[in-house]
Amino acid sequence: MRPGRGLATELAGLELEHPVLNGSGTFDAIAGLRTFGPALRERFPFSAFVSKTITVEPREGNPPPRLWEAPAGLVNSIGLPNKGLEGFLAHDLPVLATLPVPLVVSVAGFSYEEFARLVEAVAPEDCVAALELNVSCPNVKSGCVMGAEPLETLALMQRLRPVTRKPLIVKLTPNAADVGAVAEAAEQGGADALSLINTLRSVAIDPASGRPWLGAGSGGLSGPAVRVVALEQVHAVAARTGLPVIGMGGIRSGRDALDFLAAGATAVAVGTENFRDPAAAERVHGELAALLSLHEAERADDAAGVSSPS
Amino acid sequence: VVSNEPAGVYCLVEAADPDGPTPLAGQFYMLAAERGWGGEDGRPHLARAFSVCRVRGERLGFLVDAIGPGTARLAELEAGEGLWLVGPLGIGFTLPDESAQPLLVAGGVGLAPLVVLAETLRESGREPRVVAGFRSSAHAGAASLAGPEVELATDDGSAGHHGLVTDLLAGLLVREAAEGAAVYACGPPAMLESVRRLCSEWSVPAQLALEEAMACGFGACFGCVVRTRTGYRRICVDGPVLSAADLDDSWLSR
Numbered sequence: 403m404r405p406g407r408g409l410a411t412e413l414a415g416l417e418l419e420h421p422v423l424n425g426s427g428t429f430d431a432i433a434g435l436r437t438f439g440p441a442l443r444e445r446f447p448f449s450a451f452v453s454k455t456i457t458v459e460p461r462e463g464n465p466p467p468r469l470w471e472a473p474a475g476l477v478n479s480i481g482l483p484n485k486g487l488e489g490f491l492a493h494d495l496p497v498l499a500t501l502p503v504p505l506v507v508s509v510a511g512f513s514y515e516e517f518a519r520l521v522e523a524v525a526p527e528d529c530v531a532a533l534e535l536n537v538s539c540p541n542v543k544s545g546c547v548m549g550a551e552p553l554e555t556l557a558l559m560q561r562l563r564p565v566t567r568k569p570l571i572v573k574l575t576p577n578a579a580d581v582g583a584v585a586e587a588a589e590q591g592g593a594d595a596l597s598l599i600n601t602l603r604s605v606a607i608d609p610a611s612g613r614p615w616l617g618a619g620s621g622g623l624s625g626p627a628v629r630v631v632a633l634e635q636v637h638a639v640a641a642r643t644g645l646p647v648i649g650m651g652g653i654r655s656g657r658d659a660l661d662f663l664a665a666g667a668t669a670v671a672v673g674t675e676n677f678r679d680p681a682a683a684e685r686v687h688g689e690l691a692a693l694l695s696l697h698e699a700e701r702a703d704d705a706a707g708v709s710s711p712s
Numbered sequence: 713v714v715s716n717e718p719a720g721v722y723c724l725v726e727a728a729d730p731d732g733p734t735p736l737a738g739q740f741y742m743l744a745a746e747r748g749w750g751g752e753d754g755r756p757h758l759a760r761a762f763s764v765c766r767v768r769g770e771r772l773g774f775l776v777d778a779i780g781p782g783t784a785r786l787a788e789l790e791a792g793e794g795l796w797l798v799g800p801l802g803i804g805f806t807l808p809d810e811s812a813q814p815l816l817v818a819g820g821v822g823l824a825p826l827v828v829l830a831e832t833l834r835e836s837g838r839e840p841r842v843v844a845g846f847r848s849s850a851h852a853g854a855a856s857l858a859g860p861e862v863e864l865a866t867d868d869g870s871a872g873h874h875g876l877v878t879d880l881l882a883g884l885l886v887r888e889a890a891e892g893a894a895v896y897a898c899g900p901p902a903m904l905e906s907v908r909r910l911c912s913e914w915s916v917p918a919q920l921a922l923e924e925a926m927a928c929g930f931g932a933c934f935g936c937v938v939r940t941r942t943g944y945r946r947i948c949v950d951g952p953v954l955s956a957a958d959l960d961d962s963w964l965s966r
């Protein structure tokens with residue numbers, strides 16, 4: 403973010419009012435409109451809305467229990483419940499189209515062809531500004547494969563890039579041996595932006611039984627517990643590619659968001675904190691604005707300046 | 713927080729929510745202490761879901777059983793401390809037909825939403841029958857929240873019937889003819905399943921207030937699902953009150 407531009411952010415061709423988005427699957431705008439009413443639309447907390455991941459076929463998700471509170475975090479194994487492509491286009495997209503910010507639709511396929519079918523169906527919709535490719539969900543069998551191997555990621559991008567000119571954002575998984583290499587493959591394959599991190603693979607043990615607590619056995623960790631891991635990965639990925647990065651992982655405050663921008667992110671996303679406070683992103687945005695204007699004032703006072711995102 | 717008083721071995725924590733909408737019986741709030749939320753081992757981290765147990769103007773009461781790091785912190789709150797809350801959330805109880813006799817069945821801290829339901833019914837001139845089960849007479853001290861005439865059952869026999877609250881419900885259904893009864897229940901899963909089966913046998917409509925761990929409370933996380941006849945449903949937005957007719961015996965299995 404350059405000084406003097408306020409918080410307006412350009413990301414892969416999207417003009418955003420500020421750099422705070424939501425992490426996919428951490429805010430249900432449709433349920434939110436029912437719960438919080440028109441106030442949500444009037445004071446929408448995110449500068450772009452990233453949908454919950456959709457798949458070609460409807461999915462009912464993993465058996466409960468699906469949640470486990472971890473130290474400063476949350477382990478989940480939700481399993482991508484969604485109405486499927488047809489259900490999404492018929493029921494959810496018309497509502498999401500009424501949101502006051504650009505819409506990013508998150509898609510996940512279990513093969514290149516499934517991904518292609520989703521992108522072919524969703525990208526032509528006028529209300530869709532960009533697509534996020536969920537190649538990283540660790541909760542679903544084989545869902546991690548395409549984002550864990552650079553050659554898989556490259557092959558996927560080569561299949562999808564000719565399908566649409568709309569921005570394709572690759573959501574990277576932290577459960578890869580070399581995330582930087584996957585990021586380079588995504589860039590080589592024509593990705594427009596990268597977002598990271600998704601959840602870290604985790605297991606919670608039920609103290610009563612000594613067996614895994616979650617219905618699906620294992621899950622993914624999010625929340626402040628993963629923040630420093632996310633910062634390292636954002637830093638590494640930003641250093642190895644020229645693509646804009648949406649950084650996320652345990653962001654609770656403007657200070658946290660600033661750390662991600664300093665690590666090389668162009669924008670940030672609030673995820674698990676939305677669960678604790680549905681207005682969290684608005685607060686993060688406000689705190690970030692205050693911190694950045696403070697930095698600019700300090701820079702004006704002192705030519706040496708403070709270390710700051712650029 | 714405006715007060716924190718014992719109710720049996722539980723705590724009735726009351727907080728002022730001057731700007732919030734008035735909750736309906738069976739609706740819930742997500743609660744977190746303003747300070748000291750995230751102690752030893754970095755927990756609690758997420759807010760905790762509580763049915764509203766008392767509504768007095770802008771004062772909302774919540775019945776807290778200190779069983780873990782979140783409930784322990786909430787239970788020690790003192791007047792003047794900050795309580796962060798989101799709500800009212802979810803779908804509460806549907807009031808019974810004018811002709812029906814409401815039977816309220818509580819298990820432990822599950823008494824909470826039935827207290828508000830009993831008050832709502834009395835405000836409209838109707839007297840519900842209330843049966844409540846607790847571990848012991850010490851726990852049963854909370855029962856008076858639901859009115860002066862609560863029929864008790866305890867696990868240890870130290871107050872009321874020595875046995876399960878569902879024994880009392882079965883007796884009521886036998887003695888008072890199940891016809892015209894409308895059952896409302898909240899409590900542990902095994903109790904609710906027992907209520908569901910009893911009411912199914914007697915063809916009595918029942919509404920069950922369910923509980924699951926929630927991360928958000930407003931539909932975002934998809935973590936609090938329960939298996940219904942029509943697939944997984946989120947308790948936070950499709951409940952927490954579900955009709956017993958929506959469930960079969962598979963909802964309890966994990």
